[in-house]
Amino acid sequence: MSRRRALGAGAAVVALVTTLAACSLEPEAPIPQNVPPLPGAAMPPIDVDAPGRTADQLADWAQSVSDGTGVSATALEAYGYAAAVMARSRPDCGITWTTIAGIAGVESRHGTHRGASVAADGTVAPPIRGIPLDGGPGVAEIPDTDGGALDGDAVHDRAMGPLQFIPETWRRWGVDANGDGVVDVDSIDDAALTAARYLCARGGDLTAEAGWRQALMAYNLSGEYLLDVRDRANTYAVRSAP
Numbered sequence: 676m677s678r679r680r681a682l683g684a685g686a687a688v689v690a691l692v693t694t695l696a697a698c699s700l701e702p703e704a705p706i707p708q709n710v711p712p713l714p715g716a717a718m719p720p721i722d723v724d725a726p727g728r729t730a731d732q733l734a735d736w737a738q739s740v741s742d743g744t745g746v747s748a749t750a751l752e753a754y755g756y757a758a759a760v761m762a763r764s765r766p767d768c769g770i771t772w773t774t775i776a777g778i779a780g781v782e783s784r785h786g787t788h789r790g791a792s793v794a795a796d797g798t799v800a801p802p803i804r805g806i807p808l809d810g811g812p813g814v815a816e817i818p819d820t821d822g823g824a825l826d827g828d829a830v831h832d833r834a835m836g837p838l839q840f841i842p843e844t845w846r847r848w849g850v851d852a853n854g855d856g857v858v859d860v861d862s863i864d865d866a867a868l869t870a871a872r873y874l875c876a877r878g879g880d881l882t883a884e885a886g887w888r889q890a891l892m893a894y895n896l897s898g899e900y901l902l903d904v905r906d907r908a909n910t911y912a913v914r915s916a917p
Contacts, residue, residue, distance in 0.1 A: 711887040712908030715773040716740050716915035718755045723763060728796060728853045730756035730864055743914040746776060749793050750785040750837075753863045756852065757871040768875035769882035773915075775867050777908030778894065779837055786837035786863050793837075797853055797864040805834035808841070817841060825860065836860035838870045848873045870894075 707713060716739070721732040730752040737751035744751075754772040761770050779785050786792070786799040793799050809831045810816030816831075821842040823829035832841045840849070840860060849858040852868035859865050874881065878890025891901045 706906045707909045707913065708905070709909055710884045710905055711881055712771070712773050712777060712905055713912035714771040715776075715908075715912035716917065718759060718772065721756070721759055723756070723760050726854055728855075728864065730797070730853065732756075739917075740911075740915045743916070744776075744911045745914075746780070746785050746911065747787075747793055749795060749797060750779065750863055751776070753797055753852070753867040754779065756864065757867040760852070760868055761871045761875055765875045767880060768878070769880060770871050770875055771881075771908075773908040773912045774874070774881065774887070774904070775871055776911050777904040777906075778870060778891075779863075779867065780907040780911075781900065781903050782839040783837045791837075793863055796855075797862050798859075799837050799861045799863055802861045803836055803839075804828075805839060807831040807833055821846070836866045837863045838866040840866070840869065844873070845869070848876075 716736070718733060718736055721729065723729055725732065733752045733755045734748065737748040737755060740746070740751050741748040751772070754775040757775055758770055758772040761768055776785070783791070783799075783803050786803070788803050791799050791801055791803050804826055806814065807828055807830065808815050808817040818831060819829050820832055825842045825845065826833040826835050832843070834841055835845065845860050848869050849860065849865065850869050850872060851858050851865060853862060853864040855862075857865075874890040874894065877893035878886040878888075880886040881890055888901065891904055892898075895901075
């Protein structure tokens with residue numbers, strides 16, 4: 676079981692990696708090593724401005740992908756919707772649902788870490804919180820920045836939610852993706868779109884190897900983490916093929 680050092684108060688910090696690093700996908704065939712990862716099953720067009728939980732439009736697509744990947748359909752709807760929103764708002768970025776899924780798989784097993792589950796509306800419960808970022812072995816030191824309001828810790832910050840954002844990053848980048856009027860770190864919809872926005876801002880063109888690597892290293896400054904995400908994303912891509 677390995678440890679990675681999460682660096683930078685402005686980046687999404689991986690605080691659960693000591694537990695999740697041992698959870699490999701163990702694919703049936705060799706994993707492609709494409710960087711950026713393969714795009715996976717193509718999504719149908721959707722109206723990203725539709726009211727309510729717009730990601731529901733991807734239900735049929737998500738179910739077919741879920742059958743092959745083992746990722747919940749609700750989580751896949753969130754990843755697909757985030758990619759669709761960015762395709763319109765940042766067409767120069769080119770982020771794919773597989774990259775978002777790869778990160779979420781490493782961070783929280785798609786919102787299921789330690790018995791959590793993802794409800795049909797995208798809510799992850801019980802809330803997922805990382806270890807205190809207290810400067811211990813393999814852990815960055817980040818004193819509390821939110822009075823414990825978001826992460827429940829008034830001494831040190833903790834990473835939060837299915838995509839594991841620290842409070843400072845969430846306050847800057849968090850967005851309401853499901854139309855409920857709340858920017859909720861424990862919503863897989865809000866977290867997925869927030870992660871996509873952050874990655875595009877940090878990496879620029881994620882269809883290029885340099886841009887993708889830059890984005891992932893901004894999310895977590897760890898080469899091992901980058902390879903874990905690459906392998907998961909490529910595995911989801913292969914397993915989502917019709």
